[in-house]
Amino acid sequence: MAGSGTVHLRESEQPVLSVRDLVVEFPVGRRQKVHAVSGLNLDLLAGETLGILGESGCGKSSAGRAFMQMPPPTSGSVLLHGTELTRLRSRELRRARAKMQMIMQDPVSSLNPRRRVRDLVAEGLSIWGFEGEDEDRLIRETLHAVGLEPEVVWNRRPHELSGGQCQRVCIARALMLKPSVLICDEPVASLDVSVQAQILNLLERSKRSHLLSLVFIAHDVAVVKNISDRVMVLYLGKTCEVLPSAHLDTRAVHPYTRLLLASVPEATEGGSRQTQPATELPSPLDPPSGCRFRTRCPLATDRCAAEEPVLRELGPGHFVACHHVDAAHVPTA
Amino acid sequence: MTPEPPMSQEPPMTPEPPVTVGSTATPLLEVDDLRTTFHTPRGAVRAVDGVSLRLSAGETIGVVGESGSGKSVLGRTIMGLISAGPATEVQGTVRIGGRDVHALAPGERRRLWGPEVAMVFQDPMTSLNPTKRIGTHLTETLRLHLGLRRGAAADRAIELLVQVGIPEPRRRVRQFPHELSGGMRQRVVIALALACSPKLLIADEPTTALDVTVQKQILDLLGTLAERLDMATILISHDLGVIAGRTDRVAVMYAGRIAETAATAAVFEHPLHPYTDALIGSIPRLSNEPHAELRVIDGNPPDMSAPPPGCRFAPRCVHAFERCREEAPPPHEPLAYDARHSVACHAPLLPAPNADSGNADSGNADSMNGGDD
Numbered sequence: 001m002a003g004s005g006t007v008h009l010r011e012s013e014q015p016v017l018s019v020r021d022l023v024v025e026f027p028v029g030r031r032q033k034v035h036a037v038s039g040l041n042l043d044l045l046a047g048e049t050l051g052i053l054g055e056s057g058c059g060k061s062s063a064g065r066a067f068m069q070m071p072p073p074t075s076g077s078v079l080l081h082g083t084e085l086t087r088l089r090s091r092e093l094r095r096a097r098a099k100m101q102m103i104m105q106d107p108v109s110s111l112n113p114r115r116r117v118r119d120l121v122a123e124g125l126s127i128w129g130f131e132g133e134d135e136d137r138l139i140r141e142t143l144h145a146v147g148l149e150p151e152v153v154w155n156r157r158p159h160e161l162s163g164g165q166c167q168r169v170c171i172a173r174a175l176m177l178k179p180s181v182l183i184c185d186e187p188v189a190s191l192d193v194s195v196q197a198q199i200l201n202l203l204e205r206s207k208r209s210h211l212l213s214l215v216f217i218a219h220d221v222a223v224v225k226n227i228s229d230r231v232m233v234l235y236l237g238k239t240c241e242v243l244p245s246a247h248l249d250t251r252a253v254h255p256y257t258r259l260l261l262a263s264v265p266e267a268t269e270g271g272s273r274q275t276q277p278a279t280e281l282p283s284p285l286d287p288p289s290g291c292r293f294r295t296r297c298p299l300a301t302d303r304c305a306a307e308e309p310v311l312r313e314l315g316p317g318h319f320v321a322c323h324h325v326d327a328a329h330v331p332t333a
Numbered sequence: 334m335t336p337e338p339p340m341s342q343e344p345p346m347t348p349e350p351p352v353t354v355g356s357t358a359t360p361l362l363e364v365d366d367l368r369t370t371f372h373t374p375r376g377a378v379r380a381v382d383g384v385s386l387r388l389s390a391g392e393t394i395g396v397v398g399e400s401g402s403g404k405s406v407l408g409r410t411i412m413g414l415i416s417a418g419p420a421t422e423v424q425g426t427v428r429i430g431g432r433d434v435h436a437l438a439p440g441e442r443r444r445l446w447g448p449e450v451a452m453v454f455q456d457p458m459t460s461l462n463p464t465k466r467i468g469t470h471l472t473e474t475l476r477l478h479l480g481l482r483r484g485a486a487a488d489r490a491i492e493l494l495v496q497v498g499i500p501e502p503r504r505r506v507r508q509f510p511h512e513l514s515g516g517m518r519q520r521v522v523i524a525l526a527l528a529c530s531p532k533l534l535i536a537d538e539p540t541t542a543l544d545v546t547v548q549k550q551i552l553d554l555l556g557t558l559a560e561r562l563d564m565a566t567i568l569i570s571h572d573l574g575v576i577a578g579r580t581d582r583v584a585v586m587y588a589g590r591i592a593e594t595a596a597t598a599a600v601f602e603h604p605l606h607p608y609t610d611a612l613i614g615s616i617p618r619l620s621n622e623p624h625a626e627l628r629v630i631d632g633n634p635p636d637m638s639a640p641p642p643g644c645r646f647a648p649r650c651v652h653a654f655e656r657c658r659e660e661a662p663p664p665h666e667p668l669a670y671d672a673r674h675s676v677a678c679h680a681p682l683l684p685a686p687n688a689d690s691g692n693a694d695s696g697n698a699d700s701m702n703g704g705d706d
């Protein structure tokens with residue numbers, strides 16, 4: 001089965017990260033499995049930020065963790081700087097994947113509560129197999145870079161820090177290893193708006209100063225638009241649409257992307273307030289045939305149940321997997 | 334008092350738009366100088382510290398603020414879920430329909446819950462018993478509060494589920510809470526809250542735990558029902574986007590106090606309190622260009638057991654001056670040109686139009702006199 005297509009891949013470029021036919025499945029009970037990611041293809045260029053957008057349960061975290069091989073995907077390929085990660089053994093994998101780091105949604109619980117900031121930040125160096133000379137100086141520099149006063153936080157434990165400070169520690173930990181790719185899984189979802197802005201600005205700054213490429217996973221459309229160059233919309237493990245982030249709110253045409261946009265509170269001011277019947281995400285154990293979005297799609301037809309849509313190009317950098325929208329639906333100007 | 338300045342013959346007050354709900358009638362909810370203090374081993378936590386509010390039938394007010402600003406404690410104290418106890422102090426008054434919630438005996442207070450005031454929480458499981466069927470939750474409430482017979486209660490339960498947009502209600506009443514999705518559970522909780530047609534609904538982060546698409550459905554549902562039932566609503570959220578466009582008025586909370594309160598559009602278009610302004614500036618907007626630098630508020634909210642003296646926002650405020658660190662700004666100073674807009678700040682962002690100068694013609698005069706060259 002062909003996933004959702006590959007036309008959006010930029011064959012002429014040298015991607016930092018390249019993912020092909022990625023499948024992540026979790027066995028449940030004896031015969032069933034959760035189809036978390038079903039044939040994902042993507043490429044990430046140097047200095048680029050790719051936003052991955054979708055509702056809860058659509059497979060964003062499973063994909064991000066599969067890039068990291070934590071755990072490795074059910075099948076498919078993950079190339080980091082041309083190295084196939086899925087075939088490496090633990091020791092080689094640790095070294096290769098140091099170039100790719102991940103930060104998680106819940107910063108407090110992703111830090112060992114018993115360790116102090118200094119050790120938390122240094123942790124990566126030993127885990128990933130680097131010996132540091134002048135470790136403390138590097139830690140100080142990195143703490144500074146993420147906006148923490150080394151003297152103030154040096155000996156603190158996670159519970160003595162705010163959520164935003166914990167997220168800064170997580171970013172510092174990741175930056176210590178001088179990665180080229182940073183995977184951010186909902187890094188601001190649990191933070192207050194004012195702190196969210198601080199962390200988003202910090203990620204933008206770190207990206208420039210550390211020459212990073214980012215994969216930014218989130219469910220918040222406005223946040224994704226603000227930080228990304230390119231956005232990929234996922235639904236139940238499949239790619240719906242890929243487009244330049246600058247056009248996310250104005251040119252997206254996939255019915256699912258439109259639904260996400262229509263759900264942004266700020267966009268609904270004065271809009272319809274009719275009570276809509278509840279809709280449910282179909283079970284990932286038995287996703288709908290054809291287009292997985294068809295059970296919630298206002299445009300669905302028989303063809304959508306019979307045939308899976310494949311990504312097609314609608315315009316420069318704009319790709320959509322849907323039987324019933326095409327370039328004519330893209331608003332111009 | 335000094336005589337009115339002559340300029341005020343030209344009334345600066347624009348004909349009041351329909352925002353002024355219940356300007357004449359006695360408000361449904363009157364909160365006066367409410368203070369909720371928790372006595373903890375670390376000291377007294379002044380979670381709510383001098384809040385006053387008015388709310389009329391059918392009116393919706395949004396309460397926004399960051400984590401720890403006291404939104405939930407305010408909601409629970411209004412409801413009477415938090416009341417004076419060994420370690421809890423409640424000062425000031427809350428009147429719902431003229432009845433002083435905290436002066437009532439506990440039993441009487443409980444009788445307000447349902448027909449007078451109901452609450453919806455962030456986590457629907459707070460209000461649901463995992464071992465009870467959906468139908469039982471509803472029929473028990475209906476029989477207890479409204480004295481309905483078994484058959485009538487069962488019929489009404491189905492009606493309520495239909496009202497909150499739950500498909501196949503006859504099948505749902507036999508299900509247990511865990512068999513429903515989060516969004517569906519929250520709809521059940523709303524149906525429960527509405528079972529006795531409360532006059533006031535307090536919704537505390539009702540959609541924070543839900544998916545974006547479901548969030549919109551639930552907020553739309555709350556809005557429609559409030560309108561249809563002429564119910565007053567307090568919508569508590571840390572998300573300004575949720576509050577905008579869905580409320581008549583907004584109260585912005587910071588460290589247990591209301592920093593600014595006004596008609597929703599006024600707060601979003603012309604925030605006058607430096608905190609409101611900074612908070613609005615820090616939201617990433619869909620209309621921003623990618624990579625736009627967001628405005629940030631440096632520092633963290635204060636520790637509520639040792640809040641700073643004077644204005645609580647002073648340590649983070651870019652406009653703070655000496656007086657701010659010494660003297661707390663009066664909490665409910667209405668603006669001269671808009672009695673329903675009040676700001677607790679010594680130096681609000683726009684000068685009040687008829688401040689000392691007696692110039693009631695806000696800014697206009699300036700732009701006319703001070704022409705080019």
Ligand SMILES: Nc1ncnc2c1ncn2[C@@H]1O[C@H](COP(=O)(O)OP(=O)(O)OP(=O)(O)O)[C@@H](O)[C@H]1O
Nearest residue numbers: 026034036055056057058059060061062063219284
């Ligand atoms: N270890 C696991 N075992 C079984 N199922 C899993 C496991 N991890 C994830 N899933 C399932 O895989 C699907 C995708 O989950 P995933 O966490 O990737 O979604 P997500 O898009 O990150 O959602 P969220 O926004 O809630 O974080 C879901 O149905 C989830 O329940």
Ligand SMILES: Nc1ncnc2c1ncn2[C@@H]1O[C@H](COP(=O)(O)OP(=O)(O)OP(=O)(O)O)[C@@H](O)[C@H]1O
Nearest residue numbers: 371378380399400401402403404405406407571637
């Ligand atoms: N029972 C309690 N005992 C002691 N302190 C409490 C108690 N309940 C709340 N607090 C404190 O009161 C303050 C206000 O809490 P509250 O829950 O109202 O905040 P909130 O604005 O609802 O925040 P959030 O957005 O995180 O829900 C916090 O500092 C909190 O720690």
Ligand code: SF4
Nearest residue numbers: 291294297304322323
């Ligand atoms: S393929 Fe069909 S069901 Fe899927 S999004 Fe397009 S119209 Fe809707």
Ligand code: SF4
Nearest residue numbers: 644647650657678679
């Ligand atoms: S009173 Fe002073 S510190 Fe407080 S918000 Fe106003 S200007 Fe800022």
Ligand SMILES: [Mg+2]
Nearest residue numbers: 060061062185
């Ligand atoms: Mg996730």
Ligand SMILES: [Mg+2]
Nearest residue numbers: 404405406537
């Ligand atoms: Mg709360």
